[in-house]
Amino acid sequence: MIYLQGIKKSFNQQQVLKGIDLTIKKGEVVSILGPSGSGKTTLLRCVNYLERPDVGTVQVGEVQVAANTAKKKEIISLRKQSAMVFQNYNLFAHKTALENVMEGLIVAKKRKKGEAQKHSEKVLERVGLLDKIHYFPSQLSGGQQQRVGIARALALNPEVILFDEPTSALDPELVGEVLSVIKDIAQEGITMVIVTHEMNFAREVSDHVIFMDNGVIVEEGTPFEFFTNPKEERTRKFLKRIS
Numbered sequence: 200m201i202y203l204q205g206i207k208k209s210f211n212q213q214q215v216l217k218g219i220d221l222t223i224k225k226g227e228v229v230s231i232l233g234p235s236g237s238g239k240t241t242l243l244r245c246v247n248y249l250e251r252p253d254v255g256t257v258q259v260g261e262v263q264v265a266a267n268t269a270k271k272k273e274i275i276s277l278r279k280q281s282a283m284v285f286q287n288y289n290l291f292a293h294k295t296a297l298e299n300v301m302e303g304l305i306v307a308k309k310r311k312k313g314e315a316q317k318h319s320e321k322v323l324e325r326v327g328l329l330d331k332i333h334y335f336p337s338q339l340s341g342g343q344q345q346r347v348g349i350a351r352a353l354a355l356n357p358e359v360i361l362f363d364e365p366t367s368a369l370d371p372e373l374v375g376e377v378l379s380v381i382k383d384i385a386q387e388g389i390t391m392v393i394v395t396h397e398m399n400f401a402r403e404v405s406d407h408v409i410f411m412d413n414g415v416i417v418e419e420g421t422p423f424e425f426f427t428n429p430k431e432e433r434t435r436k437f438l439k440r441i442s
């Protein structure tokens with residue numbers, strides 16, 4: 200479903216991704232772990248070209264984009280393959296929960312308003328927010344706002360959902376409700392890539408774990424292998440530090 204080849208990315212003089220190769224199969228739930236600043240978010244953003252790689256090829260589903268030849272049209276079709284859930288929710292402040300979810304369906308998917316509304320209500324119900332559909336983001340808790348963010352991604356019915364530290368802006372008591380919604384979705388067979396600092400969650404929900412440090416993938420494997428028998432010294436150090 201996702202195939203990354205030789206991805207490199209620098210900001211100013213700093214090389215943040217140093218040649219990433221990665222394959223993710225359809226239906227897999229993959230967590231990207233690693234210290235702050237190791238390049239996790241940048242890598243995730245390269246998957247939909249929110250960051251344009253300097254070098255390398257990104258393929259999602261049938262759509263392949265090479266950094267050196269990328270055309271606007273290709274980037275638009277690449278973006279249609281995935282939906283992103285952002286750390287800070289990125290909701291429209293002047294739109295209700297329902298309107299936030301409908302927006303993508305009407306603009307990107309060209310759905311009729313009535314149809315978009317019905318579908319959005321269903322998806323908001325799935326994330327437990329049917330009673331809040333007419334609330335504005337400012338009237339919702341952080342956990343509820345993020346669940347709107349998740350509903351917005353789900354409504355688009357993408358091949359892949361990309362989660363960029365979905366709970367890191369939340370107060371600790373609100374993390375659980377968001378993780379539980381993500382866990383539910385994970386069981387439905389949609390391909391998911393999750394950048395997270397929630398180790399217990401990653402262990403529970405992932406089929407596959409990727410550990411990044413300093414712009415490279417240091418180690419990858421099943422959660423069981425990774426957490427109970429890490430092969431690399433850098434992984435062991437990381438796990439020790441956060442335990």
Ligand code: ADP
Binds near residue numbers: 210233234238240
């Ligand atoms: P992580 O997600 O692992 O914390 P990031 O991918 O967010 O790491 O960042 C990796 C490095 O790239 C950091 O040093 C960060 O400051 C830098 N960086 C990320 N985005 C930008 C940007 N838009 N401009 C300049 N530097 C950036």
